[in-house]
Amino acid sequence: MPKNIRTIIAVLVIIIFGGLGIWSLLDTATPYVGFEQARTMKKKVQVLGKIDFANTNYDEKTGLFTFYIFNDTGDRMRVDFGGTKPGNFEQAESVVCVGQYENGSFVAKDLLVKCPSKYQGSEYQEKANHKGKGA
């Protein structure tokens, strides 16, 4: 065994997994974009918008929750969400939708709810109300 085998292994492994890390990072990065950009991008993105509470619907057949978000310029976008509606959705000021725009609506895989009060920003309270998708 050469004397510096440990260093050689470490360097090799770091190069391989560093490369894997960077490649995966670029592959799975979901940029934060505006409505217009979200409509044209063919990949997973995040959009922030205010919720139109007057116009929400749950379709029992498809299990899809549909609502509309709007931004300061008055632009509106339809959002379809197949997961469980976050518990603090009704209290939300705005919502971050993670997903992809397809055929006229934004298909959200995840919703991050943003609450108006700074005290609702508590780490555990927010975690409590969030519907995650983890392991």
Next chain:
Amino acid sequence: MYFGSYLLALATVAAVLSAVGYFFVAREQKAYALAAKWFYYLMTLLVWAAIGYLVYLFLNDRFEYSYVSGYSSSDLYTNYKITSLWAGQEGSFLLWAGLGVLLGLWVKAKAKEQPGWVMFFYMIGQLFLFTLMNISSPFALNPVTPVDGRGLNPLLQNFWMQIHPPIIFLGYASTFVLFAFAMAALAAKRYDSWVKYAFPWAIFSVCALGAGIFLGGYWAYETLGWGGYWSWDPVENASLVPWMGSIALVHGMLIERSRGAFKKTNLFLAITAFLMVIYGTFLTRSGVLADFSVHSFIDLGMNIYLVLFLIGFTLLSYGLLVIRGKSIKSNESDKSPLSREFSVYLGMLFIILSAFLVLMGMSSPLLTRIVGDPSAVDISFYVKTNLPIGIILGLILGMSALVAWKPLIMKDFLRRLPVPIAISIIIAVIANFQGVDNFSHLIFIFTGVFALTANLTRYVVNIKSKGIFFFGSDLIHTGFAMMLLGVVISSGYSSHAKTTLEQGIPQDIQGFKITFTGVERLSENREEVHLNIESGSDTYHANPLFIWSQQGLVRNPYIKKFIFYDLYISPEELKERALSDSDRTVTLTRGQIAQIEGCEMKFIEFDAGSHMEGSALSIGAVVEVKLPDGDTLKIEPRYKISGDNRVELEPAFIQGLNKNAFLLKLNADEGMVLLGITDKANPDGFSPKNALIVEVTRKPFINLVWLGLVLIILGSGFSAYRRIKEIKN
């Protein structure tokens, strides 16, 4: 400024003076030792007085304090009023500092070499917490005192959530100790003995951070209803990365203790575990991730301090390590690939790598901001990068059990190899037949089972000669492999079904016949859902819960545990159902005529006497019905209450209309009846119906996660017992 704020300010002054004192002690000016010590005691006292005062404010509902009104209410149980202390950011910093100063008392007593440097660097770390504590003080006042507080989120009113934060903060605080010992060694240029003192603390960090992470995960699984225990959120990762760092450190220290190798690596790891805690605090508390993490706090004006501390600590510690680097002399470690040392080295390398990749993922919004649009990585990033590392770690773990600490002969090694390999292949093939079709998952199962069997075998074989306590580490490794297997299988192969259950109508879901039987209102803001789950001849009862609070709707899942899987029932929403078109009701007073189903109905009178049966009460309503064709007939539906208070409704058949009439309700005083007309022979259609939108998930082999955890705890206990016994002898 109020009393609590004065306590914090004075504690900070005492902390600074103590730090200065210890600096002089470190520079061999022993005269300052006494002052440094007493300022330390004063600081400890003041911090705990502040904690005590905050508890007092909570117990007395002092809602003029915005922290108290934000996390408590007058009707909250007393024990939750105490634990509300750490429900939010400001209080949790205070708790963290409180635990830090307590640990410091212990460090002070145990630091036999360079106590001045150790305590100086420990105080430098504490000043970080003191600064944050003063900036985001829990003693801020509300502009207007509210009548009542907002209350504690019902999800936090849970046993696991009461103990999870203190344990995780204890873990964070313990990394400050590692930092202090490592920095003292560097400052005093004495690199050989610090590990002796720091080793128990490294183990303490691993245990506290690990316990905190597991408690948090178990709480999430049990109460959150999204079906997971881990979501790769920055707040979770902020405790995972230092935990992995401390695991690597413990292994490095083991080798340093036995062979004097890895000195620089261990100094680096001790410092880095601490820096990762600071960095994690910066990421999650500064607001830089506010758009990317649901858990993140918004900026409370301490951003700049967090950045300054982070940069300061990094430059100071890594700078000193680089400057001293040349003078640190390590022994050579065993480089034979068939040595346990070599596998420990590889294991450390891959754990650090995994920690680094997690770090990269959680930092992605900052990293990508440099080159363009800030982007957060998808959860798949963590899976993609860590799965190959998991596969390799399984292999290393298995190998480490097959090789001894001293180099062994190839023949010995080859003799031990076939059995674990054969078992792993068999299990992987079975998994393939059971539906695991992803190639990398199969490889993962192969190496995971290899690690599991190799370590378990070594443990069991050695029981005879060494007793059950000797190879606790093998048990820990067995548990770890088991846990990784459980994580991958339960998350990769769980099956979801989301459906709407109509009350009383069974549905086949996930191989079970599930019936939504009803809803029970437990209190003003709690509704319990009742479900019957049938499987063959077995029937189970499930009762998930909806809780409404100021913080939003909370959905408590119900988990039915089986040996090979969990049935995870997550309630989503209740819907009220209207009566069907064929079920009509009508309210009539005496003599009143109503049109229903094309006929005229007239309530004539009550008839109480004629149908007495035993002690039962039976009341009939005599109703005159004029059919569409002009015929008139009299019917008499009856309302009966039997001896055991059971209500029975006896219908009256309306000839020519082919419908049944039920007397649903009556009010004898006002002479009023509620009639129900239906096609059915029973009145079920008239009781209000609900529908439940529910998600039912089958999570295979999740018990491996908890069983693995039990083995890890058991193994740690055995190892601790063995070490303590060694010290005593």
